[in-house]
Amino acid sequence: MGEYYNWVNVDKKEYICPADFDYGNKLHESMHKDSTPLFALHSLLMDSWKGDRILWFGDECSVPEQSSNNVIQLLYNHSAAFGYPGDAFDTICESYRNVSCFFKEAEKDVREEIGYYLDEYRETGRLEPFNEYGIDLDNPFDGLFFMTGKRRKYTVNHTKKIYYSLDETDILFQDHTKNDFSDPLPLLLGYGRIKEPGEWIGDIIGVSDQRPEGYSLIKEIYVDW
Structure with a gap:
């Protein structure tokens, strides 16, 4: 599976x-x-x-x-x-x-x-095995569904003082051809059985619509497939 x-x-x-x-x-x-x-x-x-x-x-x-x-x-x-x-x-x-x-x-x-x-x-009379969403049983939908997801232009590694932008950074396959549909963040922060630990795990990651001053733009990122 x-x-x-x-x-x-x-x-x-x-x-x-x-x-x-x-x-x-x-x-x-x-x-x-x-x-x-x-x-x-x-x-x-x-x-x-x-x-x-x-x-x-x-x-x-x-x-x-x-x-x-x-x-x-x-x-x-x-x-x-x-x-x-x-x-x-x-x-x-x-x-x-x-x-x-x-x-x-x-x-x-x-x-x-x-x-x-x-x-x-x-x-x-009980919840098993656990209350995944942390709901209040007396008012289960209170405080939910209040946010909307939105992509920001820059993905920033504050620890390493680097960032990438899908508009400016080339995302490349291993054969050097361009990948126009992927965001590399799951690989950079991934930890699982089928991959090496991502090189950004443990770093402080942020996003922004403003270019981070004093940080370096990553020109190329290779994805492993």
Whole structure:
């Protein structure tokens, strides 16, 4: 079936799931430059996720007990504290909040999922296995669907002081031909069974419509397929 990925904020203990936006969540499926989950990510990076550490995390890998990368080490610590040492994906799904529910674009699927939770609660008096969206059972849709995803022009690595723009940076396949439809961010921040860890994992990533002063434009980025 393949490995499935979510956008994960390890500092806020939150994530967004592309499937909630009726979008594929395999490694490359959310790389399209017009991907709705990527638009949602950009909006979070402009708002409540600003300055936090994020990654594109797969469900078929474990994290080591010791890592030189601060994000991977934190994920292990979270998994161990939750009782799943090394099993970070299940830890994320069962103890982090899925904030896809903030977005209007995810409303259809999220409302349906919450409906299942409410049916279960009415039948059993409890939510199992967990309250994924962190809803208030007395007012389950309060505070949801208030954001809209929007792409920003520049993707910025504040740690390395570099940035790219799909208008100015050449996104290239390994054979040097141009890729006009992909955003490389899932590869730069990806961690999973089927790929090497992204070189930006652990860095502070942001987005902006203003060119970042004092930062260097990346002229070329190669994608691995």
